[in-house]
Amino acid sequence: MDKRLIGKRVVRNEDPRLLTGQAQYVDDVNLPNMAHAAMFRSEYAHARIRSIDVSKARAHSGVIAVYTAEDMGADCYPGPPLVSPPPTVKDVIFNSRRQVPLVKDKIRHAGEIIAVVIAETRYIAEDALDLIEIEYEPLPVVADIEKALEPNSPLVHDDLDSNLAAHLVQKKGDYESARASADVIIQRRFTIERGTAAAMENRGIVAQWDAKSEALTVWDTTQAPIPIRNGLAARLGLSESKVRVIAPFIGGGFGPKIMMFYSEEMLVPWLAIKLNRPVKWIEDRRENFYATTQERGQVHEVEMAFTRDGKILGIKDDFIHDTGAYDPYGLTTPLNTQSHVMGGYDIPNFTSEFRVAFTNKTIVTPMRGAGRPHGIYVIERMMDIAAKELGIDRVEIRRRNLIKPDAFPYEHGIIDQAFAPLIFDSGNYEAVLNETLKAVGYEKFIKEEQPRYRAEGRRVGIGVLPFIETTGVGPYEGARVTVEASGKIAVATGVGTQGQGHFTSFAQVVAEQLGVDVTDVRITTGDSAHFNWGTGTFASRGAVVAGNAMHAAATMVRKKILKLASKVLNAPEEELELEDGMVRVADIPQSSISLSDLAALANPLRGAVEPGTEPGLEATAYYGPQYGPTAFGVHAMIAEIDPETMMIKILRYVVTEDCGTILNPLILEGQIHGGVALGLGNAYYEKLHFDENAQLLNASFMDYLLVGSTEMPRIEVHHLETRSPLNELGTKGVGEAGAIPVPALFAQTMEDALYDYNLEIRETPLNPNRLFEIARKEKTA
Amino acid sequence: MEATTQKIELSVTVNGTRYERAIEPRMLLSDFLRHEIELTGTHVGCEHGVCGACSVLMDGEPVRSCLMFAVQTQGREIVTVEGLGTVDALSPVQQAFHEAHGLQCGFCTPGILTTVTAFLETNPNPSEEEVREAISGNLCRCTGYQHIVDAVLLAAKKKQAS
Numbered sequence: 001m002d003k004r005l006i007g008k009r010v011v012r013n014e015d016p017r018l019l020t021g022q023a024q025y026v027d028d029v030n031l032p033n034m035a036h037a038a039m040f041r042s043e044y045a046h047a048r049i050r051s052i053d054v055s056k057a058r059a060h061s062g063v064i065a066v067y068t069a070e071d072m073g074a075d076c077y078p079g080p081p082l083v084s085p086p087p088t089v090k091d092v093i094f095n096s097r098r099q100v101p102l103v104k105d106k107i108r109h110a111g112e113i114i115a116v117v118i119a120e121t122r123y124i125a126e127d128a129l130d131l132i133e134i135e136y137e138p139l140p141v142v143a144d145i146e147k148a149l150e151p152n153s154p155l156v157h158d159d160l161d162s163n164l165a166a167h168l169v170q171k172k173g174d175y176e177s178a179r180a181s182a183d184v185i186i187q188r189r190f191t192i193e194r195g196t197a198a199a200m201e202n203r204g205i206v207a208q209w210d211a212k213s214e215a216l217t218v219w220d221t222t223q224a225p226i227p228i229r230n231g232l233a234a235r236l237g238l239s240e241s242k243v244r245v246i247a248p249f250i251g252g253g254f255g256p257k258i259m260m261f262y263s264e265e266m267l268v269p270w271l272a273i274k275l276n277r278p279v280k281w282i283e284d285r286r287e288n289f290y291a292t293t294q295e296r297g298q299v300h301e302v303e304m305a306f307t308r309d310g311k312i313l314g315i316k317d318d319f320i321h322d323t324g325a326y327d328p329y330g331l332t333t334p335l336n337t338q339s340h341v342m343g344g345y346d347i348p349n350f351t352s353e354f355r356v357a358f359t360n361k362t363i364v365t366p367m368r369g370a371g372r373p374h375g376i377y378v379i380e381r382m383m384d385i386a387a388k389e390l391g392i393d394r395v396e397i398r399r400r401n402l403i404k405p406d407a408f409p410y411e412h413g414i415i416d417q418a419f420a421p422l423i424f425d426s427g428n429y430e431a432v433l434n435e436t437l438k439a440v441g442y443e444k445f446i447k448e449e450q451p452r453y454r455a456e457g458r459r460v461g462i463g464v465l466p467f468i469e470t471t472g473v474g475p476y477e478g479a480r481v482t483v484e485a486s487g488k489i490a491v492a493t494g495v496g497t498q499g500q501g502h503f504t505s506f507a508q509v510v511a512e513q514l515g516v517d518v519t520d521v522r523i524t525t526g527d528s529a530h531f532n533w534g535t536g537t538f539a540s541r542g543a544v545v546a547g548n549a550m551h552a553a554a555t556m557v558r559k560k561i562l563k564l565a566s567k568v569l570n571a572p573e574e575e576l577e578l579e580d581g582m583v584r585v586a587d588i589p590q591s592s593i594s595l596s597d598l599a600a601l602a603n604p605l606r607g608a609v610e611p612g613t614e615p616g617l618e619a620t621a622y623y624g625p626q627y628g629p630t631a632f633g634v635h636a637m638i639a640e641i642d643p644e645t646m647m648i649k650i651l652r653y654v655v656t657e658d659c660g661t662i663l664n665p666l667i668l669e670g671q672i673h674g675g676v677a678l679g680l681g682n683a684y685y686e687k688l689h690f691d692e693n694a695q696l697l698n699a700s701f702m703d704y705l706l707v708g709s710t711e712m713p714r715i716e717v718h719h720l721e722t723r724s725p726l727n728e729l730g731t732k733g734v735g736e737a738g739a740i741p742v743p744a745l746f747a748q749t750m751e752d753a754l755y756d757y758n759l760e761i762r763e764t765p766l767n768p769n770r771l772f773e774i775a776r777k778e779k780t781a
Numbered sequence: 782m783e784a785t786t787q788k789i790e791l792s793v794t795v796n797g798t799r800y801e802r803a804i805e806p807r808m809l810l811s812d813f814l815r816h817e818i819e820l821t822g823t824h825v826g827c828e829h830g831v832c833g834a835c836s837v838l839m840d841g842e843p844v845r846s847c848l849m850f851a852v853q854t855q856g857r858e859i860v861t862v863e864g865l866g867t868v869d870a871l872s873p874v875q876q877a878f879h880e881a882h883g884l885q886c887g888f889c890t891p892g893i894l895t896t897v898t899a900f901l902e903t904n905p906n907p908s909e910e911e912v913r914e915a916i917s918g919n920l921c922r923c924t925g926y927q928h929i930v931d932a933v934l935l936a937a938k939k940k941q942a943s
Contacts, residue, residue, distance in 0.1 A: 019862075019887070021820065022868060027815070027824075030816070030819060123807065200886070200922050201826065249886070251824065251886045501885070666882045670882050670928055673924055673927045673928065674923045674925045676925055701827045701829065701831035702829065706922065709912075709919075709921075714927060
């Protein structure tokens with residue numbers, strides 16, 4: 001019998017509760033005597049508060065309290081820097097400015113919180129918001145990231161000389177000499193604009209203070225409950241053991257629910273203590289558009305040096321990254337961009353310089369992809385342009401430059417987002433490309449199908465391109481695995497879960513070691529009362545970092561089981577098998593003991609636990625990689641476009657992903673499908689439209705278009721498995737992969753479809769209207 | 782401003798149980814379900830009728846519970862996700878979503894399940910295109926819809942077989 005569970009298409013343990021409305025989300029927490037908070041937010045993006053009067057709101061029937069920054073006093077100070085100190089790169093500049101719970105004097109983006117109303121119901125709290133009287137002094141607004149860095153720009157932070165939040169240069173080889181010896185130099189400028197993660201569940205926090213035991217319990221829609229627990233304890237002067245943070249079922253994370261220390265996250269627990277009442281705050285969708293972090297604003301000026309036969313000699317990329325009004329999350333996103341601007345190619349010379357700009361916009365932190373799509377957009381657009389200029393097929397020019405299988409580990413000599421060396425651990429890039437070309441029928445399409453379409457007057461294009469994803473970064477995660485008296489396995493880890501199937505994929509890892517059913521492994525994630533060490537769910541790291549901690553803990557428990565069973569069954573450990581919740585002596589089925597009985601023997605009520613041993617069949621293990629594994633994939637797309645309306649129809653979408661060992665292909669495919677859907681949104685539907693006053697013009701789902709079921713094509717997913725040598729399981733991350741190459745692929749496909757327009761796309765996101773404008777301009781140019 | 786405090790007596794049947802409550806006329810149906818009678822399976826994603834997460838069945842028809850006042854359900858029959866099946870006895874649609882991995886974070890799922898349950902009553906043997914059209918009023922950020930579509934097609938097959 002095949003005992004392997006890793007790699008099996010197992011259906012999810014968590015589904016039945018989710019499918020029947022029994023799974024608890026933050027807004028489902030309902031406590032006796034609970035009060036409800038509503039936030040009074042700034043209408044202006046940049047303004048001074050001249051005066052604020054909350055007396056009428058306070059007097060309103062049903063209002064319990066209203067707080068402004070002044071009322072909060074000395075407790076109103078900024079959140080902690082989350083990724084600090086800045087990276088150890090020579091001459092790095094990093095100006096750390098963080099958000100506060102309530103703004104006292106100067107507003108730095110629309111939607112910042114100025115006051116909070118707490119009332120008996122949410123309805124009353126919102127009524128009272130209308131009773132707050134405020135006078136603003138509007139200030140000139142910093143809305144554009146390039147203008148933000150011009151000498152005469154208004155300042156987002158008055159104590160700084162400019163809006164420069166950070167400056168960092170990284171180099172590999174010598175770009176200038178590469179340039180001097182190049183046959184062809186290509187220069188371009190690319191602009192990438194903001195979108196929003198739009199998790200279906202908005203953010204929310206419920207805090208409960210037990211004054212008698214001085215214990216705080218917080219339910220938070222966070223991807224990282226342990227750092228929130230630690231930060232809250234420090235902030236509120238409580239022992240960490242007296243603060244419990246629970247991230248229950250979370251309705252999608254995608255980055256912005258990371259350990260931000262959002263203003264509300266600092267405010268609501270403080271209010272619960274202050275008022276000695278449970279307090280709930282649930283974000284509404286409009287607030288989510290203004291107050292939940294966003295991503296993707298960058299402008300790149302890039303130059304590449306090539307030989308005549310298409311070999312890349314070097315790349316030089318200068319870019320500006322928009323961090324919004326504050327930069328609590330450090331340089332993660334622009335560092336990620338830097339790590340991905342070389343894509344999966346062997347590039348000997350590289351210079352990358354970025355400047356991060358403060359603007360009067362919502363804070364920027366990682367969102368699914370997290371700077372990576374930008375890097376891939378830049379390199380892959382440049383490869384397309386180079387292919388055209390050099391007259392080389394776009395697949396062929398990529399093939400000539402992909403890192404070869406024998407070049408791994410491939411060291412870049414720069415640092416990544418985790419300040420670890422950027423090293424690609426393993427891969428078989430060309431094989432992934434070949435698999436995709438075969439699956440999509442590239443040759444046949446180019447030679448037979450496309451000419452036929454074109455003869456019919458139809459504009460059908462194909463796109464194919466590779467991407468890398470750095471994943472699974474440190475510092476560490478942990479897991480505790482316990483065989484309970486029932487024979488079931490209890491597992492706890494600190495990472496939060498937002499739909500990734502952790503209750504199943506982690507269970508597979510543990511069940512395989514312990515010879516039990518996947519359904520007999522009960523996982524607890526994201527509750528500091530169950531496991532209080534860890535960082536969180538981000539950077540496509542769950543399956544790598546928490547997964548390998550699970551594996552290590554389960555392996556330790558397996559050893560304990562074998563040791564004890566060997567004694568009980570009087571048989572050598574090598575002859576024992578773990579299967580069906582039993583330990584059996586191989587070939588002697590009647591000589592066996594259940595895990596349940598064994599767990600009881602390991603935790604006896606009489607007798608003695610031998611010196612040097614521990615009671616129970618339990619182990620805790622941690623996994624912390626020196627650097628993360630790098631996954632690779634190739635996406636291909638065939639799409640038809642109507643040049644009159646610029647409406648598209650995607651006819652084929654093929655993904656080949658190599659994320660090392662696959663834990664569960666069903667879950668993996670789901671992750672890729674969702675990633676591609678977000679990527680298509682980023683490419684052609686979703687753009688946050690800010691005006692020159694940094695006012696968001698499309699802050700609703702009516703005006704901000706998410707991809708729907710009728711826009712999504714069927715996605716064909718293929719797999720290659722190049723195990724990572726960095727960890728026992730051989731896993732690489734995949735959570736963000738689907739989203740990363742899509743805008744670049746979309747641009748390539750559209751250029752190919754609109755072949756007679758001589759189109760060169762240098763911006764993303766597009767939409768039908770914008771594409772029409774660009775196409776018309778280029779055609780008449 | 783005076784809060785609208787005058788309450789109205791509401792009598793409504795939810796998942797086969799009759800509830801009688803005195804509520805403010807401005808109370809949304811979604812808030813009534815979630816907070817008054819504590820059926821928190823119905824989720825609220827946008828509060829402006831676009832995302833579809835809050836969809837419930839009223840007299841068998843899908844409605845957005847965030848776009849209705851609870852008092853508008855006077856004397857009506859409401860079915861929420863809790864009324865479709867239980868953990869131990871999933872409905873055919875729920876079972877199909879389980880088998881086809883038609884959900885990830887699960888937040889949009891209740892609205893999709895109610896919508897699909899009603900859809901398969903009117904169209905028991907839909908094409909993929911019809912399924913995509915039927916769920917086009919429900920947003921999902923996790924799945925890219927493919928496994929949801931697979932789940933609906935599987936549910937149709939299961940229902941036909943039973």
